[in-house]
Amino acid sequence: MDTTHTEASSGLSTAEVAERIAAGKTNAFTPDSSRSAWNIVRANVFTLFNGIVFACFFVLFLVGRWQDALFGFAAFANAIIGSVQEFRAKAALDRLALLSAPHARVLRAGAEAEIAPGEVVLDDLLVLRAGDQVPADAEVIGARGLQIDESMLTGESDPVDKHPGAEALSGSVVVAGEGSARVTRVGADSYANRFAGEAKRFSLVSSELRSSINRVLKWVSWGIGPISLLVFNAQVMVAGGYATVFTTGAWVQAVVNTIASVTAMIPLGLVLMTSIAFAVGATKLARRQVLVNELPAVEGLARVDMICLDKTGTLTVGEIAFDEAHPLTQEPGAGSDDRSGDWPGDWQGALAWYAASPDANATARSLRAAYPVESARDAAGYIPFSSARKWSAVSFDGTAETWVMGAPEMMFGDAASSASTELGRTVTGLAETGRRTLVLARSGAPLSEADVQAERLPADLTPTAVLTFREQVRPDAAQTLEYFRQQGVGIRIISGDNPRTVAAIAREIGIDVAEGFDARALPEGEAELAEVLEQHTVFGRVTPEQKKRVVTALQSRGHTVAMTGDGVNDALAIKTADIGIAMNSGSPATKAVARLVLLDGQFSHLPDVVAEGRQVIANIERVSMLFLTKTAYATLLAILFGVLVLEFPFLPRQLSITDGLTIGIPAFFLALMPNAARYMPGFLRRSLSFAIPAGIVIALGLTWYTFVAQGIGASADQLRTGATIILAIVGIWVLAVLSRPLNRYKVLVVGAMFVGLLLVFTLPASRAFFALVDPGEELAIALTGITIVMISCIEVVRLFHRRLLATAGAPSGAPAPARAARTPASITGRIATTAVAVLAYTTGFLSTGIGILVLLSRYEGEADERLALSIVGAAIALFGLLTVALAAGLRRGSGLSRLLISVFLGILALLSAVVVASSDQWDWGATATAAGAALLIVLLWTPPVARGFRQIRHSSMTDPPRAG
Numbered sequence: 020m021d022t023t024h025t026e027a028s029s030g031l032s033t034a035e036v037a038e039r040i041a042a043g044k045t046n047a048f049t050p051d052s053s054r055s056a057w058n059i060v061r062a063n064v065f066t067l068f069n070g071i072v073f074a075c076f077f078v079l080f081l082v083g084r085w086q087d088a089l090f091g092f093a094a095f096a097n098a099i100i101g102s103v104q105e106f107r108a109k110a111a112l113d114r115l116a117l118l119s120a121p122h123a124r125v126l127r128a129g130a131e132a133e134i135a136p137g138e139v140v141l142d143d144l145l146v147l148r149a150g151d152q153v154p155a156d157a158e159v160i161g162a163r164g165l166q167i168d169e170s171m172l173t174g175e176s177d178p179v180d181k182h183p184g185a186e187a188l189s190g191s192v193v194v195a196g197e198g199s200a201r202v203t204r205v206g207a208d209s210y211a212n213r214f215a216g217e218a219k220r221f222s223l224v225s226s227e228l229r230s231s232i233n234r235v236l237k238w239v240s241w242g243i244g245p246i247s248l249l250v251f252n253a254q255v256m257v258a259g260g261y262a263t264v265f266t267t268g269a270w271v272q273a274v275v276n277t278i279a280s281v282t283a284m285i286p287l288g289l290v291l292m293t294s295i296a297f298a299v300g301a302t303k304l305a306r307r308q309v310l311v312n313e314l315p316a317v318e319g320l321a322r323v324d325m326i327c328l329d330k331t332g333t334l335t336v337g338e339i340a341f342d343e344a345h346p347l348t349q350e351p352g353a354g355s356d357d358r359s360g361d362w363p364g365d366w367q368g369a370l371a372w373y374a375a376s377p378d379a380n381a382t383a384r385s386l387r388a389a390y391p392v393e394s395a396r397d398a399a400g401y402i403p404f405s406s407a408r409k410w411s412a413v414s415f416d417g418t419a420e421t422w423v424m425g426a427p428e429m430m431f432g433d434a435a436s437s438a439s440t441e442l443g444r445t446v447t448g449l450a451e452t453g454r455r456t457l458v459l460a461r462s463g464a465p466l467s468e469a470d471v472q473a474e475r476l477p478a479d480l481t482p483t484a485v486l487t488f489r490e491q492v493r494p495d496a497a498q499t500l501e502y503f504r505q506q507g508v509g510i511r512i513i514s515g516d517n518p519r520t521v522a523a524i525a526r527e528i529g530i531d532v533a534e535g536f537d538a539r540a541l542p543e544g545e546a547e548l549a550e551v552l553e554q555h556t557v558f559g560r561v562t563p564e565q566k567k568r569v570v571t572a573l574q575s576r577g578h579t580v581a582m583t584g585d586g587v588n589d590a591l592a593i594k595t596a597d598i599g600i601a602m603n604s605g606s607p608a609t610k611a612v613a614r615l616v617l618l619d620g621q622f623s624h625l626p627d628v629v630a631e632g633r634q635v636i637a638n639i640e641r642v643s644m645l646f647l648t649k650t651a652y653a654t655l656l657a658i659l660f661g662v663l664v665l666e667f668p669f670l671p672r673q674l675s676i677t678d679g680l681t682i683g684i685p686a687f688f689l690a691l692m693p694n695a696a697r698y699m700p701g702f703l704r705r706s707l708s709f710a711i712p713a714g715i716v717i718a719l720g721l722t723w724y725t726f727v728a729q730g731i732g733a734s735a736d737q738l739r740t741g742a743t744i745i746l747a748i749v750g751i752w753v754l755a756v757l758s759r760p761l762n763r764y765k766v767l768v769v770g771a772m773f774v775g776l777l778l779v780f781t782l783p784a785s786r787a788f789f790a791l792v793d794p795g796e797e798l799a800i801a802l803t804g805i806t807i808v809m810i811s812c813i814e815v816v817r818l819f820h821r822r823l824l825a826t827a828g829a830p831s832g833a834p835a836p837a838r839a840a841r842t843p844a845s846i847t848g849r850i851a852t853t854a855v856a857v858l859a860y861t862t863g864f865l866s867t868g869i870g871i872l873v874l875l876s877r878y879e880g881e882a883d884e885r886l887a888l889s890i891v892g893a894a895i896a897l898f899g900l901l902t903v904a905l906a907a908g909l910r911r912g913s914g915l916s917r918l919l920i921s922v923f924l925g926i927l928a929l930l931s932a933v934v935v936a937s938s939d940q941w942d943w944g945a946t947a948t949a950a951g952a953a954l955l956i957v958l959l960w961t962p963p964v965a966r967g968f969r970q971i972r973h974s975s976m977t978d979p980p981r982a983g
């Protein structure tokens with residue numbers, strides 16, 4: 020019989036309850052189901068970036084020039100996007116938490132009452148029945164077959180028997196029996212909430228993108244003070260010196276110029292672009308049932324090289340599944356039945372009856388699919404299952420036999436584990452594989468009334484079959500983990516459950532282990548622990564503290580660790596991991612600290628998260644080179660012009676338009692492109708190794724130009740126009756260089772920016788607004804020469820950058836290392852493709868040269884022809900440049916470059932033909948250009964070359980870039 024403790028108490032009296040409420044000893048602790056509003060605001064608003072921008076904004080506001088403070092928009096938009104997205108995630112989590120709010124049942128003043136869990140007070144007498152969630156930590160006082168599922172707290176998959184004196188922890192669930200318990204700890208003191216409190220400490224998800232950008236911002240913020248003093252000094256000097264500026268009020272303009280030059284140093288757009296890319300990623304993931312709790316977490320999973328998984332509730336769904344029936348042969352003398360060889364009686368029918376019986380527990384119910392009821396039978400005698408007895412027995416009308424199902428050791432004692440019986444060997448062998456076993460046995464006599472009354476095990480039992488059960492593994496777990504293995508991600512399973520059971524589940528998802536490591540034998544020291552973690556993959560009996568230590572030990576070995584779990588016992592590890600992932604079925608505290616929540620509990624979404632993260636990282640790396648190039652040249656320009664006491668060569672609006680068309684707008688498109696490049700650490704180093712040299716080229720080129728322009732005696736407007744033209748052309752060049760390898764989409768973006776700049780420089784209204792004037796012939800020739808030198812230098816920088824990345828084993832953008840592994844094209848095809856590339860380069864450069872000559876010829880022509888000459892010249896030059904840019908893709912065999920080069924060559928041939936036809940004298944240059952272009956088009960589409968294209972294109976376009 021079960022221990023039945025008759026408690027004299029009738030619970031707390033009304034007065035005692037009131038007294039405890041007054042003393043604050045209530046369970047009214049609402050753990051934040053998600054991040055607090057303050058955390059979200061702190062992470063998104065109070066940043067170094069916003070601090071710098073606000074300081075600049077404040078100064079402009081003080082001097083009454085708020086119209087110039089539009090850059091603050093970027094900071095504002097950034098804070099809004101981040102906060103709104105994260106508040107939305109918080110709201111989603113809060114809604115989920117509300118759905119699972121349970122009730123508590125207490126005995127007060129002799130009467131049972133159902134109250135909200137928060138109203139439970141210390142010393143309250145809880146009434147526990149199957150299905151209840153324990154609202155507060157309590158000591159069991161009375162129990163009748165009380166079984167509690169503690170898997171959410173400990174990871175133990177089997178329900179635990181609770182006898183008087185045992186502890187029932189808040190958050191655990193009563194699965195069988197009933198009982199009463201006295202509350203010992205409430206609210207924040209309770210077991211589950213202690214972890215919630217620890218896990219609530221504020222911490223930001225680790226994000227390489229964000230920390231790298233923050234590092235740049237820190238450098239800029241250090242430099243900004245001295246550099247702005249330097250620039251301010253130069254601006255005052257240019258405006259007439261300190262003696263006069265404060266009397267004439269010219270100091271205001273000096274301040275505005277200074278702020279314009281220093282805000283150009285801050286990569287405002289990069290911070291904003293990163294936020295937008297994260298937010299777009301999070302929105303896409305939400306559609307796939309993945310809740311992103313913190314925006315930069317989008318990036319996290321793509322960087323992970325070690326994934327730790329909890330077992331119970333994470334790899335398994337927490338339900339028991341029937342595995343197999345292992346029939347036993349009749350052992351001589353073991354029973355009274357002489358039909359040896361046959362399986363006696365209708366044992367399947369007995370199993371079907373157990374499965375269908377109304378009081379079937381989860382284990383019996385799992386038999387329903389395998390053993391459907393074929394003919395309904397009535398029980399003549401029935402002893403129901405009890406968790407203390409661990410067996411149940413039934414005999415049917417019209418048969419003289421009894422079927423008993425239960426735990427082998429409770430029914431057969433030592434024979435159930437003895438190697439000398441078939442039953443013992445079968446049960447031991449099956450248990451070693453981590454499966455739970457039950458035995459079905461038969462007795463030749465029906466249950467008597469006395470048997471039922473005494474709950475007595477029938478005599479002469481013959482074991483008929485051993486039934487095995489296992490935990491139900493999530494159907495997509497094995498496939499998803501295989502994906503991670505292929506991506507070179509290490510897998511560790513850390514569970515609170517029995518190591519043998521954990522190993523069995525691990526085998527089921529394709530991890531080949533003989534046995535799990537018992538975490539009670541894990542070493543204390545971090546280095547030793549890390550060593551053990553390198554050698555073993557499956558761990559059982561891991562405590563919540565140890566789960567956290569496993570994560571930190573792996574991190575100490577340089578791993579980026581993801582932790583996936585559901586229970587309170589996973590919360591600390593999930594918090595500590597670089598990226599914590601929770602199952603939606605998990606505890607609210609766990610979901611709150613996780614960075615990602617799998618809303619439908621499906622692992623198969625994780626590859627989507629990786630893909631999304633890779634896209635964000637690779638694209639932000641690409642656009643960061645654009646933005647950081649600007650930071651580099653703006654910083655250097657501010658220093659050079661400050662030291663040399665030169666007037667800044669741009670109006671703020673001229674800078675904004677070139678920035679917008681060569682950086683901001685294209686970056687927006689480039690940052691959201693599909694990109695499956697695999698993650699490589701060291702994004703900032705790669706970005707800066709291009710951005711700094713490119714920035715130096717631009718800053719030095721502009722300084723050189725300023726001296727030349729001053730030497731020529733250009734007016735301030737002419738000087739600024741020339742500087743703007745240089746910056747626009749070089750900017751678009753940098754954009755084209757960074758967009759390689761080009762595809763249809765990128766050509767469209769770069770092409771549109773080209774056209775945009777052309778319009779800015781030719782439309783009368785925009786020329787007036789942006790104060791663009793004719794620079795004059797001499798300056799035009801000078802700036803053309805300087806631009807060509809700068810562009811060549813940018814190409815050299817890119818060449819060295821690519822070499823650097825190739826030797827560092829981390830190529831970026833183009834699939835450079837794939838070249839050797841490519842399917843060799845036919846020799847003719849390769850020679851022909853190379854020849855076409857060389858010809859295309861030559862034609863491109865020639866066309867550019869012709870375009871520039873046409874452009875400069877405007878100074879010889881009549882006034883009314885000038886505009887036409889400018890447009891035609893610029894167009895030819897730009898087409899030439901684009902041809903050169905595309906020729907760079909030609910050698911890689913991109914079909915797109917062939918198509919576009921054909922189009923451009925066609926236009927070139929047409930333009931040359933028009934020139935030949937319209938000029939009075941025979942133009943040999945134009946004739947040669949037209950003929951050359953036509954020849955190239957034919958070459959590009961004839962078989963040897965065309966074949967080369969197809970073959971190369973097939974291997975280079977389908978390989979993901981940076982797969983090295």
Ligand SMILES: [Mg+2]
Nearest residue numbers: 329331332586
């Ligand atoms: Mg769990």
